[in-house]
Amino acid sequence: MFETYLEMSGFGRQATLTPVSKSDLLRMCSGTGAAFSALVEKKLLTTHEEEVERLPLVTATANQPSTLSEAQQAAFEEINTSFESHDTTLLHGVTSSGKTEVYIHLISRALKQGHQVLYLLPEIALTTQLTTRLRRVFGQRMGVYHSKFSDAERVEIYRRQLSDNPYDIILGVRSSVFLPFQRLGLIIIDEEHEPSYKQQDPAPRYHARSLALMLARRHGAKTLLGSATPSIETYHLAQQGRYGYVSLTQRFRGLSMPEVEVVDVRRLKFQHRMKGIFSQQLLDAMGKALSSGHQVILFQNRRGYANFMQCRTCGWVPRCDRCDVSLTYHRQHHHLSCHYCGAIYQVPDACPQCEGHDFGDVGMGTEKVEDAVHQHFPDARTIRMDIDTAHTRHAFEQIIDDFASRRYDVLIGTQMVSKGLDFAGVSVVGILDADTMLNIPDFRSAERTFQVIAQVSGRAGRAEDGGRVILQTRSADSDTIVQAQHNDYLAMTATQLEERQEFHYPPFxxxxxxxxxxxxxxxxxxxxxxxxxxxxxxxxxxxxxxxxxxxxxxxxxxxxxxxxxxxxxxxxxxxxxxxxxxxxxxxxxxxxxxxxxxxxxxxx
Ligand SMILES: [Zn+2]
Ligand SMILES: [Zn+2]
The missing domain is CATH 3.30.70.600 (Ribosomal protein S10)
Known part of the structure; x- marks a missing residue:
């Protein structure tokens, strides 16, 4: 709020603020320049340089985005050139290449031309981190729109967009494509490959990317699709020249891409060399990271403790009464749950088939991974990020905050951990099981697996001294794993396009x-x-x-x-x-x- 207010007033130097009452704040934030002067008079705001170090620091940017690196500047200019001949352009930028900074410059440019901007993000990536960053530059010209808003809040934004004083920028999730715009000039679809842009259930089943492109056409606006791992459909259109294509291959601040080490779990299992769910290689890397004060992310795309329970005597597996699936065991609550309908079941005392009491569990979820970490590293402070722990936006952000400020050493999570989060302290990323995703019978499973590995890997090596990614798999020699190991997006795309053409799948x-x-x-x-x-x-x-x-x-x-x-x-x-x-x-x-x-x- 402070920052917002300062930027609104175009206050152009470093300033410090002393605490103010909530009512003062509200008044200030709703006011204009007059309120600002009143605030200075009330001495709620001081600008003494010597106090800068001691007091909570707010850097006012006077609506100026920060300077772009050479590579970012080149991409920015290429995008503008591309827009002269293409309505839609793909920005293919590796993880940590600083795409957001490029977006900020494009937004500034659009605003200067008197246009409105729609900035779309998949729900989960819409963090306070990003909002604050954009607010710092655009202040109150930006409105935020997400799915946790009440109907009243939605109506208010909707009305404002129709009024004489609409937001110039809407930062929002997929449903913001339904908001009215008066002079829309630019749409940015960040992480355009994210499946969550598609509303699946309930109807209407729409893809926000498709709707955004329609919206852009109607307004004569330009669309920028951004991703480190573009969807094959988008990439194919860029290849055909239907979309413009700009790439950003350098990581920001000269960071190098993390090296991906593939561990062949099938071979290690055969040689009895796995240490439970971990390979020695991953344990060593984790140990080294933890002992030197770094953090670790472990990715396991399954929540709960075990995939399912099974009677060791007769092989009976508890299943949902209403769905054709086995139930997942959650140890935290000691219950079984159906991940399709959400039904909760008690853990049976005895097997209903043989009356035995000897139950085992099969497979591993995030809870079991957390357990295993404690067994090997009893002092490590661990936190899980999955729908069970991060079911609200607040809980999600709390986990991110806590981990970013190093209150935890190891973050164990499902796909949630792959979504463009920045953690400077992470030097090791472990991917425990890429095979489950790879083996889903769907024509997109290879593409998805590649994307998730690339995105999760991108969380490593943001620290200055690079990072390691250890990928445990039973499919070490599959094309997709080899391509992911070398972060070879072009090879993955070539393989997949060839297969899809042969078997008549999208984009063909x-x-x-x-x-x-x-x-x-x-x-x-x-x-x-x-x-x-x-x-x-x-x-x-x-x-x-x-x-x-x-x-x-x-x-x-x-x-x-x-x-x-x-x-x-x-x-x-x-x-x-x-x-x-x-x-x-x-x-x-x-x-x-x-x-x-x-x-x-x-x-x-
Ligand atoms: Zn039994
Ligand atoms: Zn069910």
Whole structure:
């Protein structure tokens, strides 16, 4: 608030502030220059240079963004040139290349031209860290919009955007593409590869990136897509010249890219050389980091303690009553939970099948990793970051804050730890299991695995003395792992594009998933088969399935999936009409009572 106020007034030198009452603050922050003078008169604000060291320091920047490095400046100019011939440009900048600084300069430029700017971020990356940084430059010209806002707050921003005094900049999550703009000139989509830009459930299932591009077209605005690991779709369009392309290959302040060391867990297991869940290599690296006062991040993309429990006598596994999945054991609360419907179950005393009492657990989640760290490093202060510990924005930021200020030595987390966070103290990143992601049966699993490894690795080596990334995997010789090891984005993209072309996947086609749901599994089978037959009458062999999705029953509803792969130039209108016609025919059947059909266009 202090900073904001100072910048609002264009106060251009270092200043120190003495504490003021909350009501004073509120008055100041809502006021203009007059309030500022009043504040100086009340001696709430002093500008004595000698006090700078002792008192809480606020650096006022007089609305000037900081100077760009040579590489950043070059990228900034290239982007501007690119915008002369392209409405959309991709900024492909390695992790820690200082993309945000480039964005800030682009925003300043757009504001000078009298434009409004929309700056989109995936929810989780929208931290106070970034907001403060932008506020320092743009002050109250920027409004923040996120999903935790109340309806009243949303309405207020919405109204303000329609008023004579709209925010010049909106920093927001995907839903801010629905806000009104009067003179939008620039949209920045940071971390454009993030799947969370797609709203999955509930409907409307939209991709904020696509909507943002439509919004830009309507306003004649330019769009900048930024990422260290662009989505293959975006990269492909840039390759074809449909988007402009600018790269930023130097890390900021001359940091080097961390080296990724691959540890072949399959071989070590075979030789009985794994130390529980850790390899000796990772333990050594962690030990060295901790003893020299550095921090460690461990990435395990699964929360809870164990993936599931199992009766050691008969092999029985507790499953959700309503979903076709095994339950995850959470030791912290000593319960079992379904990660699909959220249902909580007690841990059974005895096996319902054999009445035995000998339960084991299979697989590892973040809780188990934390346990293992304590076994090897009893003095290490650990903290977990997953949906269980960071379920609110506040909790999430608290963890980031605590870890950044070194109240903890080891951060154990799911994908949440990969999202563009800056921790200067981290010298070792351990990736415990990249295979689970890699083995998901989805055409994007290789791309996703590469992105996550690259993003998590990027958290290391922000400290001056570089960093180490240790990647434990059972698939040490898979293309994706080798490409991730060398941070070879171009090779990964080439491999994936070739495969997708061969098997007709995006970006070469458009995919629509059709889901048929029914309370009764047999009905679901029959109706999905009918639906597929009706679809084939129009779409022929573009229709695949029906299949059972990985989890074929969720919340007591059996789900079947039909995939349609369409040519990229297929008319959306014509496709929509066919889908509706087919759906109506299906619904007319007497057996269709109770069926639910829904569509996911461009599924993520
Ligand atoms: Zn049993
Ligand atoms: Zn369930």
């Amino acid at each position: 086609t458009r995919v629509i998933n059709v889901y048929v749901r029914h309370r009764d599994a047999k009905h679901a089978d029959l109706l999905a088969a009918d639906m597929a037959r009706l679809l084939r009458a129009s779409f022929a062999d573009r229709v695949l399935g029906p299949d059972r999705p990985a989890v074929a029953r969720v919340k007591s509803m059996s789900v079947r999936k039909i995939m349609i792969k369409l040519e990229r130039n297929a008319s959306p209108r014509a496709v929509y009409d066919i889908l509706m016609k087919v759906q109506n025919r299906l619904m007319q059947q007497p057996s269709a009572s109770g069926v639910q059909v829904y569509y996911d266009v461009d599924p993520m």
